[in-house]
Amino acid sequence: MVRPASARGRQRRERGSISVDEILRGAFEVADEVSIENLSMPQLARHLDVGVTSIYWYFRRKDELLDAMTERVLLEYDMSVLAIDAGTWRESLRAHAHRMREMFKSNPIVCDLILIRGTKNIPAARTALEKIEQPVAALVAAGLTAKQAFDTYTSVAVLVRSSAVLQRLQSRSAEVHFPREYWEQVIDAEAMPLIASIPGRGYRIGMADDGNFDHILDSILDRAEAFCHNS
Incomplete structure (x- = not known):
């Protein structure tokens, strides 16, 4: 009316x-x-x-x-985890991490509500923990202890969430988009010859980009793989 x-x-x-x-x-x-x-x-x-x-x-x-x-x-949004297979746990966990990060990157409102603001809803929290049970079980089947499996998965989850949030905050702040000329003035080849010799010359310092994400993710997976070999 x-x-x-x-x-x-x-x-x-x-x-x-x-x-x-x-x-x-x-x-x-x-x-x-x-x-x-x-x-x-x-x-x-x-x-x-x-x-x-x-x-x-x-x-x-x-x-x-x-x-x-x-x-x-x-x-309404698909927050489900991709199933982790014990036989290919590293590849499937890596794919899962990329999928979740991409979901938060492509949906800024979802990132703001779920990751930055958060929720105290008990049923939602219980559902989230229930979804973690499957990947933890797959990692245990691959040779990790329950604690190692839980720590590995939650470390990946923290990486995904922190990377998505930092990237979201960076996208909202004009100050983080420093031009190339800025870095050319900051990086002194005499004072920091190693950094100056690296392609990119430090442009990725502190940035939540794909390169930094993959480097940290692979470090977590390398540690988990060492657990499997030592079991």
Whole structure:
């Protein structure tokens, strides 16, 4: 239902004529344009062409709205792990790590809600831990102890999450995009001849790029492989 046009010609929906699903869909649309951090209730109301009280009727605070958005993400996005095969555990775990990182990289809102903001939802946390059981079991079958398997998988998970978050933060900050000329002035070939001799000349220092991600990931997998050989 739409109210009659006001003196200024604007039409606004009646309170109660909007649903939770419409509010959440609109919230994701606004967040996609301005980010989760800059999303506001008045801005969302304007986007939906309703009075802000229509939003507060369902969500009294922005935190409540963000909680609902997080639950919707957990429900609709595929957070499942790729099955880890004991016979090819290294390759399958590596593929899993890349898949999860790519999912967070390609979905900034998912990264902001799940990794940066987080959730205290107990059922969601339980579901996440249940999904870890399978890869841990595969690593145990490959020769690791339960603790070694758990530590290996959670280390990979921390790497994926931290890399995705750092890359997300870097993408939101113009200051991290230093031009090549900057590094050419920073790197002194006489004071740091080894770094200056490396292709890239230090441009990747502190960056959450593919090269640094793979280097750390392979180090974790090398350690796990050593556990297998020593068992």
